[in-house]
Amino acid sequence: MMSVFVPEVERRRASGATLRLVFASGEALAPTTARALRRAVKGVELHNLYGPTEAAVDVTYHAVTDEDSDVMPIGAPVWNTAVYVLDSRLNPTPVGVAGELYLAGTQLARGYVSRPDLTADRFVAHPFATNGQRLYRTGDVVRWNRDGELEYVGRSDFQVKLRGLRIELGEIESALLAQRSISQAVVVVRNDQLVGYVVPSGASVETGAVLGALRSRLAEYMVPSTLIVLEEFPLGASGKLDRKALPDPAFEVTEYREPTNDIERTVAEVFAQVLGVERVGLDDDFFELGGNSLIATQLVSRLGVAMDTRIAVRELFDTSTVADLAARLGTLVATGSRPPLVPQQRPQHIPLSLAQQRMWFLNKFDVESAANNIPIAVRLSGLLDRRAMQIAVADVVARQESLRTVFPETDGTAH
Known part of the structure; x- marks a missing residue:
């Protein structure tokens, strides 16, 4: 609503002289939107508020200032409310480290009507109280800043796993909103690719420059494969973003130029294999086609085998x-790849690996040290068949050679 209101004020050249206080709540407030409002309506006090329905209405507040240029805090807790940022083990996180936001206080709800399962999942025991209080798990990921205020990162249920890597979509959205040319941003996964949708704060958005800025701030695998610029985001009946209504992207390669020699054809074929692309041309970029640092290791490995050479991942970047x-790669072809791993003749005395040498040395240095012992306690219920368990453990030891390995010595040398 604010992003719609500000252009209207500017179009009508209305100063908004009677407007003194503005409270933003319900959605994450982008710094660019806040900046635009304070520029359009001189002297207005803007407060960023946060609060879920389960702790209605708001539980934190932040008075917006000129310093909120990159990140917009959701602030400090209101009166009679306590906030906790906890990790997966319910331990408080230090300043700057993201964790899930938990709430406590007078305005906290008692639970969900006729939903004991959902209540038990979200309203949990207070780990720092002794009077039976409970905390509410918001599902929001936040972190403390050095001013003692909370910064919103995203939703924990918006964490995705893409090509084996866990990604916080909210962190990418925050990086997009830090760009002055963007007023709204959302990131989703479509067709196994990260796609960013943005609404410009001004006339246009230079997508190439934005992606370049993201690469300097985020890991390569967190940079969207494409950015789609929209005039406005689709909204649902509640007035909030309708993610399902976002348009599907069209992943297109650049204008096709056919490879002209054997090396170019080999590189193009391996690109297509690891990225799942039907056709790759000379000007196609590995990362723009959806590649990341994880797939890059596969690519250089396959190229090394195909060209009988060693290729560093850095070459691809x-x-x-x-x-x-x-x-x-033209100067590296046929320079020799890594020797293949093939079965070897097992010697009578197998030399220790570097890790085994370390263990042997530490044991010799201090025979009473427990440095390599890992205590584990297992709680069992019911009657225990001790013989069956002994046989099971013995079977595991028989199958896993490392569990029955010892380090005898011959003439002072371990093996």
Whole structure:
């Protein structure tokens, strides 16, 4: 509503002289939107409020200032309310470290009507109280800043796992909102690719420059494969963002230029194999096609085998198009790849690995040290068949050679 209100004020050249206080709640407040309001309505006091329905109405507040240029805090707790930022083991997180937000206080709800299952999941025992109080798990990921206020990161249920890597979509959205040209941003996963949707704060958004800024701030696997610029976001009946109504992206490669030699053709074919793309041309970029640092290791490994050479992952980051990478590899072809792993003759005395040498040395240095002992307690219920358990443990030891390995010595040398 604020992003709609501000352009209207500017269009009508209305100063909004009677408007003194503005409270933003219900959605994350973008710094660009807050800046636009304070610029359009001189002297207005803007407060960013936060609070879920289970602790209605608001539980934290922050008075917006000129310093809120990159990150918009949701603030400190209101009177009679306590907030906790806890990790997965319900331990408080230090300043700057993200954790889940838990709430306590007078205005906390008692639970959900006729939903004991949902109540038990969200209203949990207070780990720091002795009088039976409970905390509410908000599902929101936040962190403390050095001013003692909370910064909103995103939703814990918006955490995704993409190509084996866990990604906080809210963290990417925060990085997008830090760009002055963007007033609203949302990131989703579509077709196994990260897609960013943005609404410009001004006339336009230079997507290339924005993606470049994200690469300097985020890990490569967190940078969206594409950015889609919309005039406005689709909203549901409640007036909030309708993620399902966001348009599907069209992942397109650049204008196709056919590889001209064997090295270029090999690079293009391996690009297509690891990225699942039907056709790859000379000017196609590995990362723009959806590649990331995890897939990069697969790519250089396959290229190394195909070209009988050793290729560092750094080569791909420096030259990520087919043409550039093929030119770089032209001097490396047939220089020798890593020796293949093949069965060897087992010697009578197997030498210790570096880790085994360390264990042997520490044991010799202090025979009473428990440095390599890991105590584990297992709680069992019911009657225990001790013989069955002994046989099971013995079976595991028989199958796993490392569990029955010892380090005898021959002439002072362990093996």
